[in-house]
Amino acid sequence: MRIVCIGGGPAGLYFALLMKKQQPLHHITVVERNRPFDTFGWGVVFSDATLESMRQWDLQTAASIEDAFNHWDDIELVFKGRKIRTTGHGFVGIGRKNLLSILQERCLELGVEFVFERDVLDDGEFPDADLIIASDGVNSRLRLKYADEFKPDMQMRPNRYIWLGTDKRFDAFTFDFRRTEHGWFQAHIYRFDATTSTFIVETTDEVFRAHGLNKMDQDQSIAFCEKLFAETLDGHSLMTNARHLRGSAWLNFGRLICEKWSHFNGTNHVVLMGDSAHTAHFAIGSGTKLAIDDAIELTRQFDIVGHDAKNIPAVLEAYEGVRRIDVARIQNAARNAMEWFEVVGRRYADQLEPEQFMYSMLTRSQRISHENLRVRDREWLEGYERWFAQRAGIEAGPDGQVPPPMFTPYSVRGLVLPNRIVMSPMAMYSAKEGVPDDFHLVHLGARAMGGAALIFPEMTCVSPDARITPGCLGLWNDQQVQAFRRMVDFVHRETPAKIGIQLGHAGRKGATKVAWEGIDQPLDEGSWPLISASAIPYLPHSQVPRAMTRKDMDRVVADHVAVTKRAAEIGFDILELHAAHGYLLSSFLSPLTNRRDDEYGGDHEARARFPLEVFRAIRQAWPHGRPTSVRLSTNDWLAGGNSPEDAAIFARMFKEAGADLIDCSSGQVVKEEKPVYGRLFQTPFSDKIRNEIDVPTIAVGAISEADHANSIIAAGRADLCAVARPHLADPAFVIHEAAKIGFAGQQWPKQYQSGRYQYEANLARAAAAAGVKS
Numbered sequence: 001m002r003i004v005c006i007g008g009g010p011a012g013l014y015f016a017l018l019m020k021k022q023q024p025l026h027h028i029t030v031v032e033r034n035r036p037f038d039t040f041g042w043g044v045v046f047s048d049a050t051l052e053s054m055r056q057w058d059l060q061t062a063a064s065i066e067d068a069f070n071h072w073d074d075i076e077l078v079f080k081g082r083k084i085r086t087t088g089h090g091f092v093g094i095g096r097k098n099l100l101s102i103l104q105e106r107c108l109e110l111g112v113e114f115v116f117e118r119d120v121l122d123d124g125e126f127p128d129a130d131l132i133i134a135s136d137g138v139n140s141r142l143r144l145k146y147a148d149e150f151k152p153d154m155q156m157r158p159n160r161y162i163w164l165g166t167d168k169r170f171d172a173f174t175f176d177f178r179r180t181e182h183g184w185f186q187a188h189i190y191r192f193d194a195t196t197s198t199f200i201v202e203t204t205d206e207v208f209r210a211h212g213l214n215k216m217d218q219d220q221s222i223a224f225c226e227k228l229f230a231e232t233l234d235g236h237s238l239m240t241n242a243r244h245l246r247g248s249a250w251l252n253f254g255r256l257i258c259e260k261w262s263h264f265n266g267t268n269h270v271v272l273m274g275d276s277a278h279t280a281h282f283a284i285g286s287g288t289k290l291a292i293d294d295a296i297e298l299t300r301q302f303d304i305v306g307h308d309a310k311n312i313p314a315v316l317e318a319y320e321g322v323r324r325i326d327v328a329r330i331q332n333a334a335r336n337a338m339e340w341f342e343v344v345g346r347r348y349a350d351q352l353e354p355e356q357f358m359y360s361m362l363t364r365s366q367r368i369s370h371e372n373l374r375v376r377d378r379e380w381l382e383g384y385e386r387w388f389a390q391r392a393g394i395e396a397g398p399d400g401q402v403p404p405p406m407f408t409p410y411s412v413r414g415l416v417l418p419n420r421i422v423m424s425p426m427a428m429y430s431a432k433e434g435v436p437d438d439f440h441l442v443h444l445g446a447r448a449m450g451g452a453a454l455i456f457p458e459m460t461c462v463s464p465d466a467r468i469t470p471g472c473l474g475l476w477n478d479q480q481v482q483a484f485r486r487m488v489d490f491v492h493r494e495t496p497a498k499i500g501i502q503l504g505h506a507g508r509k510g511a512t513k514v515a516w517e518g519i520d521q522p523l524d525e526g527s528w529p530l531i532s533a534s535a536i537p538y539l540p541h542s543q544v545p546r547a548m549t550r551k552d553m554d555r556v557v558a559d560h561v562a563v564t565k566r567a568a569e570i571g572f573d574i575l576e577l578h579a580a581h582g583y584l585l586s587s588f589l590s591p592l593t594n595r596r597d598d599e600y601g602g603d604h605e606a607r608a609r610f611p612l613e614v615f616r617a618i619r620q621a622w623p624h625g626r627p628t629s630v631r632l633s634t635n636d637w638l639a640g641g642n643s644p645e646d647a648a649i650f651a652r653m654f655k656e657a658g659a660d661l662i663d664c665s666s667g668q669v670v671k672e673e674k675p676v677y678g679r680l681f682q683t684p685f686s687d688k689i690r691n692e693i694d695v696p697t698i699a700v701g702a703i704s705e706a707d708h709a710n711s712i713i714a715a716g717r718a719d720l721c722a723v724a725r726p727h728l729a730d731p732a733f734v735i736h737e738a739a740k741i742g743f744a745g746q747q748w749p750k751q752y753q754s755g756r757y758q759y760e761a762n763l764a765r766a767a768a769a770a771g772v773k774s
Contacts, residue, residue, distance in 0.1 A: 001026050001309050004126045005133040006142065008032030008114075010044075010288050011274025012135030013103035015295035018057055020110040022299060023307040028112045033119040036104065042165040042199075042241070043192025044099060045173075046289045048090040057296055064102045069094040070191050074172035077361065078232060082354045086362065088376030091173055093192040099288075123270055130309040132270045135291075138254055140276035150272065151259035157281075159342050160213070160250045161202040162221060168236035170197045175361060176232045177349060183207035184345035187229055188282065199238055200282060201225045202341060208250065218242070218249045253281055253338065257331065261324075262316040269312045271319070273298065278327050283337035284365050286330050297323050332678050333365035339684070340364035347691040352716060355387050360715040366680055370404070370710035371741070388714060403745050406709040407738065410453075410719060412660050412696060414625035415573055417453035417720075418496050419746070420713050421734050422698060424724035425456040425502045425576075427468065429514035434461065434474025436483045445490050447727055448497035449749050451734025454720070455497055457487070459504040459578050460567075462559040465528045466505035466584070469514045475501075475563045485570045492571065496747060500574035501567045502631070503560060503618070507584030508532035508545040508593070520671070531556075533587040533594040533601070533610075539671055547596065553610055556584070557617050564618040568626070575622050576661075577615055579654075580633040581668035585611040589650060590633070590669050592641045604649045612657055619658045629661035629698065630654045634685035637666065637673040644685050648693055655695040662689050663698040663722065680708060687717040698722050706737035739763055 003019060005012035008030050016028045051069075055062040070093045076085045108114070123132050123142055134142040143150050166189075174189040184207065188200040208214060213221055222238050242249050256279040262271040274291035301315045301322075340348075340361070348360055362368055373381045382400075389395075389402035392409055396402050403419075410417045430439050440457060448455050461467045461474045474480055484501075491499045511527040512520055522542050531552050532545035548556075560577075567575060579585035587593040588610050594601050600610050619628055632654075634647035642650075651662045664686035667675050675681075682701030690697040699718035703709055709721040726733050738746035739760050748756045 001130040001307065001312075002128055003028045003131045003133065004129040005030045005135055006120045006123075007134070007136035007140075007274075007276070008034070008100065008104070008116075009135055009137060009274055009291065010099065010103065011276075011291035011294050012133055013100065013107055014061075014292055015133060015135070015273065015298060016112045017061065017103065017107045017110055018295055018299040019302065019307075020107070020112050021058060022303060024111065026307070029115060030107065030112060031115045031118050031120055034116065036114070036116050042096065042163060042196065043093050043190060044096050044288045045091055045093050045190060045192075046286070046292070048092065050289045050292055051092055053296060054292065057299070058106070061102065061106045064106070065092075065094060065099065068098050068102065068193070070193065072172060072191070075362065076172040076174045077354070077358045078174065078176040079349075079354050079357055080177075084354060084358045085172060086358070086373075086377045086380040089173070091190070093190050093198075095192045095196070098193065123265060123268060127267055129268050131312055132268050133273050134270055134276045135273045136276055138256060138275040138279055140272070142270055143258070143272060143276050146263050146265070146270065149260060149263040153257045153259070155255045157253045157255060157338060157342065158205050159202055159338075160205055160208040160252060161200055161282075162225070162250045163242065164199045164201065164222065164225065164238045164240055166197050166199045166233060166236050166238050167195055168197060168233060169195065174232070176229060177344070178228050179349070180207070180211065180228070182210035184349050185228060186341060186344065187225075187232070189232070199225075199229075201229070204342065204345060207345070213250060214248060216248065221249060253279075255279055255281070255331075255335070255338070261320045264313070269316060271298070271316055278331060280330050280334040281338035283341050284330075284334050284367075286334055290327060290330060293326065294323060333367045336684070337365040343688075343692075347688070351691050351694070355384060356714075356716050359384055360717075363711055363715050366683070366711075369707045370714060371707045384714070404706070404710050404741065404743060405713040406706060406721065407743055407746060408713075412574075412719075413627040415498060415627050417498060419451070419453040419734065420720050421452050421454075421709060422720050422722040423447045423452040423455040423727045424700060424722040425458045425578075426724050426728065427458045427472065427515070429469050429471035429516075431471055431473045433479075434464070434467070434472065434476065435480050436473055436487060440473070440483075441487050441490060444487055444499070445494070446731035447733075448491045448495040448499070449752075450727075450730070450732035450736075451738065451746055451748075452497055452723075452727070453734075454500055454574065455491065456500045456502050456576070457484075459502050459583075460563070462503055462505055462556070462563045465510065465530075466556075466559070468506040468510055468583075469512055470523075470526065471514045472506075475503075475566050476559070481566050481570060484567075488571045495749070498573040500576055500629075501572040502576040502578050503563055503567075504578030505556060505559075505584035506530075507582070507587050508536065508538050508542070509582055511543060532584065534596055536593055536595065538582065548610075553613070557614055560614050561617050561621045564621040568621070568623050572626075574627050574629065575618065576629040576631055576663060577611075577618060578631050579611050579615075579650075580631040580663075580665050582633070582670065585614060586633055586669060590636055590642050592636060592638060592670050604646065604653075608650055608653050612653060615654060615659065616657050627660035628658065629663050630659045631663035631665055633666050633669050634664045634682070634689065635666040635675075636669045637675040638670055641669060641673075644688055647685065648689055651689045651693045651695060655693060659695070661696045661698055661719070662686075662693075663700065664689055664718070665700050677702070680712065683712055683717050686712075687715075690718060691716065696720075700724070706741045709737075710741075 005016050073087045170191045176187040178185050185203045191197040273294045280286040298319045301318045305311045305315050407419045530545035531548050535547045537544045636642045683699045686697040686699035696719040698720045700722040703721050704726045712718050
């Protein structure tokens, strides 16, 4: 095949050398706009795992890189007059110029041809090429030419950064945070050769402009940074190798995603690779890793399918299918890390103590978890666990051991929870006329005995016409009171758990079938009239609700108050108001479902007016010593709906009205939503509200193991973790997770002790067997 790589960065060079090594008969040319061995930038960073992959594909190149790289395990934080260091993280740093020189030399050894100082303007310049690799960077001309096919999505991020170097040698990947009169700056620092370190300075656009950096030239900006980070630089200067840039050297990062990566132009196949296809923020240093992995995978697919031009379409399809998954995973992690640095000043730097700030920074991408930190640096993590436990009122025992974060107690008003795990309200659709029966007693009792600190029955409806389905729970009559009291008494008598009640009104999502007969589908018979903020049906064929009148509002408030008083009499420990998921109160909060033109529609204050009226009424009726929470949809997942920023505004309103906790869910407001799922995908919403609004939160969504909960709680992203589906699969979820991580302090029911010994023994045998196999 004739292959042309446009762009001599890591992606194009590494692909060229791998393909030439695998099949020497290929005619491969790399076309680069710069001179030989000429590049800009300082050092690049990638992980030990990336280098190991390179060893498997070309040992000679990997060996040359190893001879030139700087390897370190430590990360050091400089923050609020403290230095905190942790080890075991495994990074490789190498000068970008050195890396490209090694790749160029290896390409020449293998017979790859080079054309330097040629700026390719169009792929039509290579009519005889079977395959054109568009590895020409984030500003790729080929991607721009075929934008209608590749469908790039470039999002310019708000932070400003300047990429500098220094001749001070740092022995750890160092993060230095400095507060000024206008806000925070942070430096990302790492050594990449024997004499030089990369020194990236970053801040928000607001702080950047407040200091007048937008009006400074490069030399003035460098002088500013030298003065700001003088303590860390210790007399050393900062340098730039970007003199080619005119004006300010401060940049905005561009996050790039392409819908498609390859295109046949009628003559050649063109495929995007590296930064021309995707970008990953320097906060996790994965741009080079992605480029290298792209090159490896495309080569691997040719090895599998065959090194022949006729196979190119199948190869490109397989390449994109495999790489898109891994790139999405890395980009999600990079987005989390990038956003952490974008909000660090307003969300973490002033609020968190250095110990927790360090933990939050280390886990910012959500790829590094609690137990992963234990593998990397047990001593540091155990020290942090002792610090966290002490703040929760737990002192270390004689052996120095403390509970991991999810098993520390939590107090709010007069409620004391033995750990941080909540069993979420989950609809069971099994009540008759709103009355809980033996199913609910067994269901909730089992989860309370299974170790959850707080359990909730499903949303309890405040009136017959407030139900989602005929099978929903209600609390509007004495029969229901008696049934609920039996359940609450059992939990209090037989377990250390507490039990809460979540009050709600289905609004326009009411009068539907139970889930297994057709979720969200309207009843065929036995329906009841619906009310909502506006007369908009949930589904096109759903019943059209009536827009609420003031009389309707008065009745709904009175219904909530009546149920609140019954719940207090029964003995529920905490009350949660459901203002999420498109139900009645949620329909007022979202502009997608609230089209009113009176005082209950319009801006945030108007849309929140009725939900706040309900909340204030139940807060007044609920005993002062018992807490209240509010469940919010913190993202409507649809353009024009509420965003996390809107949710933060509502969270502040409910906090000021007396809410003790905000339960941070998302979505289910409109059927046409487009949620973006992922690992702990809703936790960032809890993080934002907790640390920007300064109100305790409950995190929900894809929290399925102790490691998840420990990471969330330890980082201060939430105060409690609500676990839903895992509790459906395993009533003893909490005690089982405690056993899996070796925490012996979790209480089991005394009747189950022999089962505990057997369960823990089985885990030990499985771990031993896995150790032998590995």
